[in-house]
Amino acid sequence: MASTETLQSPEIEYSPLKWRRAWLTMDQNPVAIEFAKTNFGVFVLHVGFILALAASGQFSGAALVMVSATLGAIALAPHRRIELLVGASILYVILRPFRIDGWTAVVNLKSQVIESSPYLLQIPAVVLFLFFSALFLRAMHWEKTKRLAKRPLTSLFLIWSVFLATAIMLPKGSLIGAFVWTYVGVMISAIWFLAYAAVDEKAKVKTPLIAKAGMMRPIWGGSSTPLGKGFGYLNKFDSKNADELAVTRLKALKLAVWGALLAGLWFVMEYFARDVFALPTLITSILATADGTASVGTNWLSLIYNYFLDLVIIAVWGHMIVAVIRMIGYRIPRNSRNPLASRTLAEFWNRYHFYHKELLVDFFFYPAFVRFFKKSPKLRIAFATFCAAGLGNFLFHAARDTHVFADATLMEGLAMFQSTWVYFLALALGLVFSQVNPFKIKPEHGFFCYEVLTRLNVCTFFCFVKIFGDITVEGTLAERCQFVLSLFFI
Amino acid sequence: MAQSIQDVVKSMMAARGNTQEITKDEPIFTSGLLDSLAATELMMTLESDFGIDLADADFDISKLDTLADLEGLIGEAA
Known part of the structure; x- marks a missing residue:
């Protein structure tokens, strides 16, 4: 009798359809929202979330560690969110600057020809590109280079085309040729992120230039298409309170x-x-x-x-x-x-x-x-x-x-x-x-x-x-x- | 004037089966509430009914993304 009563209580009633509805509407459920605001709730949500990411098979072990660490750090220090996000993104772009295997293969091959490690080509190329990004965004406000602000994408593609033409013309086995090819790959992998950062220079909510220039490969990964565009777009959808x-x-x-x-x-x-x-x-x-x-x-x-x-x-x-x-x-x-x-x-x-x-x-x-x-x-x-x-x-x-x-x-x-x-x-x-x-x-x-x-x-x-x-x-x-x-x- | 641009946006949403109320600061196009085809309709309305030449300005779609943006743009042109 007691067990029947327990089975009939709404908390544990066997009803997959009700469970499904409760799951799908949990973001409107005041109890769930209150729980998600507590420290324990935040912890449970993050653990469940990381397990779901792992189960999807979309993240490598290293990427999962990086995403987990960044999410954990942001949950612990929400007032440092931008710094943590940008710091993790800079580390990510240095380690994995390319979005498709073709570029990774080219840089690996070039580094073998000049008997070097791909990282010795990749890291300086990424650092140079990050400096270029900051300079480009800054130059949009200078009087002599203000035209960049009107046509940021055209300007970026013109600059990139010059590097591409140089890479094609340089001798295939040379160190400089290998470096320029690496730079071309780094730049084209992140060019749309920089283009959105340039558009954000005109946004109402200002984000620090270093943050924008550093978000050339956000920790959430993806292809050359910036999912979430740039900070200007993200800020429109930012959560305003707890x-x-x-x-x-x-x-x-x-x-x-x-x-x-x-x-x-x-x-x-x-x-x-x-x-x-x-x-x-x-x-x-x-x-x-x-x-x-x-x-x-x-x-x-x-x-x-x-x-x-x-x-x-x-x-x-x-x-x-x-x-x-x-x-x-x-x-x-x-x-x-x-x-x-x-x-x-x-x-x-x-x-x-x-x-x-x-x-x-x-x-x-x-x-x-x-x-x-x-x-x-x-x-x-x-x-x-x-x-x-x-x-x-x-x-x-x-x-x-x-x-x-x-x-x-x-x-x-x-x-x-x-x-x-x-x-x-x-x-x-x-x-x-x-x-x-x-x-x-x-x-x-x-x-x-x-x-x-x-x-x-x-x-x-x-x-x-x-x-x-x-x-x-x-x-x-x-x-x-x-x-x-x-x-x-x- | 501000009321009529609000009406234009509301009627576009209604034509697409969306009757929800939107606040003045809610993104309309970047959030996918209205698609890019609706954005083109709105841009043509701004040109024809409000006399705004969008090619004149340093065009940026984010200038048209909320009711407040649209009212501000119309106010500047008036």
């Missing part, structure tokens, strides 16, 4: 746990695809089609599976980074937000990788929009969209991957980007059409058209465009076109 901080930390924990669950889903999907059903990856299918050894059915499965795997892994990656930023106290929006719900290509772009879209919109779309074709609204939107999704997106990826020129001729290097031209052109045209299309499907067109067909169109477009969106040395444009044709038995 209650808001507690809510933000609860949201961080929820997001990290959701990210870890999605990571589990990704591992299961990978396991079944590769180990159980031996489904090839998309690039393997493209190469197999070129060899004449692929089947149409496998190609379709490989294409569709690649699309869903990509959605899941981008969500996991973005959720973990945004969760760390929230744990620090900045309640920024998610990077991915249910992309499968998108009814238009533009909406998908917004929901799939929010901060990359923001980068393209901030640095390419708006500048083009306010300057060109002001008398023709549709042409104005179309051109600005093309500048962002086509030209800007291509510049972002092509510049990031210029490491291919370190050991290839100019023509060989350019050949590696051949299929990405198609990708960015198709993406840009698709988005332009999505923005200016006069016939928008509305709820009155019926459930199937509005709820199903629109979403199916978006999925199909991004599934196909991904065939060309992979910048690797494998799979030429012709082979990728052949793959597309093979899907229709051609």
